[in-house]
Amino acid sequence: MPVEFISAIHPNPAFDGTSTFGRGIDPDHTRRYARALDDGGFDYTLVAYHSSSADALQLAQFVVNHTERLKPMLAHRPGVIFPTHAARAFATLDRISGGRLAVHIISGGSDQEQRREGDYLSKSERYERSDEYIRILREVWSAEGPVSHEGTYYRFEDFVSDVAPVHGTIPVSVGGSSADAYRVGGQQGDIFGLWGEPLKETAEQIASVNAVADAAGRPRPRIWVSFRPIIAPTDELAWEKAHRILGKVEKGAATRLKDDHANHYPAPGTGRPANVGSQRLLDIAARGDLHDRALWTPLATATNAAGSSTALVGSPETVAAALLDYVDIGCELLSIRGYDPLNDAIDYARYVLPLVRQELASRASAGARPAA
Helix, strand or coil: CCCEEEEECCCCCCCCCCCCCCCCCCHHHHHHHHHHHHHHCCCEEEECCCCCCCCHHHHHHHHHHCCCCCEEEEEECCCCCCHHHHHHHHHHHHHHCCCCCEEEECCCCCHHHHHCCCCCCCHHHHHHHHHHHHHHHHHHHHCCCCEEEECCCCEEEEECCCCCCCCCCCCEEEECCCHHHHHHHHHHCCEEEEECCCHHHHHHHHHHHHHHHHHHCCCCCEEEEEECCEECCCHHHHHHHHHHHHHHHHHHHHHHCCCCCCCCCCCCCCCCCCCHHHHHHHHHHHHCCEECCCEECHHHHHCCCCCCCCEEEECHHHHHHHHHHHHHCCEEEEEECCCCHHHHHHHHHHHHHHHHHHHHHHHHHHHHCCCC
């Protein structure tokens, strides 16, 4: 399958890393953002989930209503909606969008955030529930008659859905960096999501997921890797920009210490994150600021690794080459979003996506060319 690009829809114009980021929804801005991604050639956009944010399912509906080809990657937290209802809702949105929907299952890395919506399961139990949840989704989507289920977390009888996905199923993504994540993702995921780590560590994580998939006798998931590129016309200008952004994010982090509702992971200075992915990013950052060609980690430290937080810094040519390094180790989905979300997305579409796609097309042409 071709290499594809993912962004993330932002429902307001706030600068990422500030205390106001993520608060509220501005429909006009969201519409402009979605159309910019669609026109710019992005394939997917993540529709994130958080207990205090705009409802992700309705936001994904808004995205498909205002775009022609952009595919929502809808983040969904099992435990909030019963799986039969979720299966029907996702199939409905998939039908409305003409088969564009993908679902990203998030088991939850923060006990505090989970408990805000009444979820008191342990992390390992949440992954077990996600495994059962995905199985139910797929069973409902493929069923030709009533479905009954009796499992550890869910029980129901004779459920019937009158709506099925356009292609018979919907791609399911799983993410994480723990053994539980590898197990569920390898056994169940069509896509597996990783945060941007150095090439060596990323390759090791891919191997762990693939080993589970191989043992289960199922296709290996497509790998999704996420970065926060910082680009400028030259490498030197990009580094100047990177340090300006770091200063702004550090200032925003200090403000967030006064408001623990602004972030679903602990802010810097309030403790080490519980989720393995954030711990890994912080450990990598502690080893050094710069890794491989352009991977820069101080923003992970500044945010306490609250989600995808490692940057690729440089000119469009440097960042494109760095992204291709990840393609070379098996990443097929490249997630890139910036700290000035809309303007950065426009710049990526103009200056980075074409370079990556041109190089991949050149490689494909050379590979198809008969030997002399």
